Amino acid sequence: MDDAVRLDAVSKVYGKGQGAVAALREVTIGIPRGGFTAVMGPSGSGKSTFLHCAAGLDRPTSGSVRLGDIELAGMDETRLTELRRERVGFVFQAFNLVSSLTVLQNITLPLRLAGTRVDRAWLDEVVRRVRLDGRTGHRPAELSGGQQQRVAIARALVTRPEVVFGDEPTGALDMMTARDVLTLLREVVDGLGQTVVMVTHDPLAASYADTVLFLADGRVVDTMSAPTVDSVADRMTRLGAWV
Incomplete structure (x- = not known):
């Protein structure tokens, strides 16, 4: 299986001199296409920095990041913005919906920003997959938290x-x-062949993934296939996350 994302010897250092902090240290890892990967680790382990570098939101201090067959190094900010808009999707803890727009308008916003025509058949499929049929004319304030995340x-x-x-x-x-949303993410991987990379602190969330990457002190220190809630929680405890 080829990689959807590939990091080679990626380091990220914030600050300079004695105040410098290494958030990532020589990370080399491939994220398989069509899989669900969870990223876990103690607070300060580099999880968010890993995600930001992998997604082109932040530039590594050194090393190489590839998204599919595209090398991100050397891209200017305009090209990186276009790449993220065209080839990357983001789901955050805060739903980041535009309150004045309807559900349908929020969903299609990336296409409108890119000046891209809406593929009506695909839009209908996505709305059906996330079970928002009949809600597309609502505004975010009229939805539950789970519906907003969908x-x-x-x-x-x-x-x-x-x-x-x-x-x-x-x-x-x-x-x-949360279980409903995680089931949906699992379904888009299994049913649509989507690649999902999720940072989480929750062993329950990680148990929905195919693979868990464990970070500590800016390094990938372990990987786990076929994770369960108990096996993830045990590994996190041994990392010192919950001592």
């Missing part, structure tokens, strides 16, 4: 991205609603 997932899918990156996408949701 709008955000639909918005991330509508451009047919190479990868959907999730940054604690269930962090603001209760457990039942």
Whole structure:
């Protein structure tokens, strides 16, 4: 299976001199296409920096990041912005919906910003997949938290991205609603062949993934296939995350 995202010897250092902080240290890892990968680690382990560098939101201090067959190094900010808009989807803990727009308008916003024609058949498929039929004329304030996050997932899918990156996408949701959203992410991987990379602190969320990457002190220190809630929680405890 080829890689949707590839990091080679990626380091990220914030600050200079004695005040410099290494958030990532020589990380080399491939994220398989068509899989669901969770990224976990203690606070300060580099999870968010890993996601930001992998998604082209932040530039590594050294090393190489590839999105599919595209090398991100050397791209100016305009080209990076276009690349993210065309080939990357994002789902955040805060739903980041525009309150004055309807569900349908929020979902299609990336296409409108890019000046891209809406593929009506694909839009209908995405709306059906996230179970928002009959809600497309509503505004975010008329929806539950789980429904708002499903709008955000639909918005991330509508451009047919190479990868959907999730940054604690269930962090603001209760457990039942979180399970619903995680089931949906699992379905878009299995049913649509989508690649999902999700940063989370929650072993339950990680248990929905195919693979878990564990970070500590800016390095990938372990990987786990076929994770369960208990196996992830045990590994996190041994990382010192919950001591």
